Amino acid sequence: NAGVTQTPKFQVLKTGQSMTLQCAQDMNHEYMSWYRQDPGMGLRLIHYSVGAGITDQGEVPNGYNVSRSTTEDFPLRLLSAAPSQTSVYFCASREGLAGVSYNEQFFGPGTRLTVL
Amino acid sequence: AQSVTQLDSQVPVFEEAPVELRCNYSSSVSVYLFWYVQYPNQGLQLLLKYLSGSTLVESINGFEAEFNKSQTSFHLRKPSVHISDTAEYFCAVSKNYGGSQGNLIFGKGTKLSVKP
Numbered sequence: 001n002a003g004v005t006q007t008p009k010f011q012v013l014k015t016g017q018s019m020t021l022q023c024a025q026d027m028n029h030e031y032m033s034w035y036r037q038d039p040g041m042g043l044r045l046i047h048y049s050v051g052a053g054i055t056d057q058g059e060v061p062n063g064y065n066v067s068r069s070t071t072e073d074f075p076l077r078l079l080s081a082a083p084s085q086t087s088v089y090f091c092a093s094r095e096g097l098a099g100v101s102y103n104e105q106f107f108g109p110g111t112r113l114t115v116l
Numbered sequence: 117a118q119s120v121t122q123l124d125s126q127v128p129v130f131e132e133a134p135v136e137l138r139c140n141y142s143s144s145v146s147v148y149l150f151w152y153v154q155y156p157n158q159g160l161q162l163l164l165k166y167l168s169g170s171t172l173v174e175s176i177n178g179f180e181a182e183f184n185k186s187q188t189s190f191h192l193r194k195p196s197v198h199i200s201d202t203a204e205y206f207c208a209v210s211k212n213y214g215g216s217q218g219n220l221i222f223g224k225g226t227k228l229s230v231k232p
């Protein structure tokens with residue numbers, strides 16, 4: 001049981017480039033989410049999904065796209081990277097849907113992204 | 117809307133000393149409360165959570181937190197810290213019903229540094 005995995009661990013992009021951060025979980029969790037962590041800002045929710053085919057915006061969605069074609073995978077796409085997107089990105093998953101929001105969220109190890 | 121305030125960004129303490137990490141929250145609806153810990157270069161792990169019932173909750177490694185509804189606080193305490201407790205600690209809330217239920221709102225984090 002690998003839990004939540006993220007690839008790559010590190011990435012450097014130039015302004016305007018695009019890329020996809022990968023996230024996968026093998027716990028059959030319905031709920032998945034993406035956060036960004038910036039120094040002194042805590043974690044802020046970018047997008048989340050409550051199941052395959054269902055996604056919604058979080059607190060800071062601009063500049064990011066997501067899709068959820070399977071229960072296991074929840075990729076995050078940067079269409080045109082900007083220096084303001086330099087951050088550490090965490091994917092997380094949780095068992096159950098909205099009715100069990102007290103369940104623990106399991107976090108991946110993170111992707112450290114630098115945009116030059 | 118919900119918000120979380122962690123009053124101290126950094127807390128330095130000596131080994132075997134007691135520590136308290138403060139967390140206050142604001143919400144117009146009922147919430148669940150969480151403390152997550154992030155060790156260096158890792159993802160977040162759940163430390164403990166308050167859902168209902170007894171206002172004092174404990175973790176397996178000696179931390180405890182007390183929910184105080186009148187003061188809207190959920191402070192984290194440990195009577196005697198170890199070097200291995202050095203980490204960043206995040207307080208978080210989630211709504212327990214309604215729209216965006218289950219999304220975590222994080223505080224900005226408190227870096228606990230335990231010195232020998």
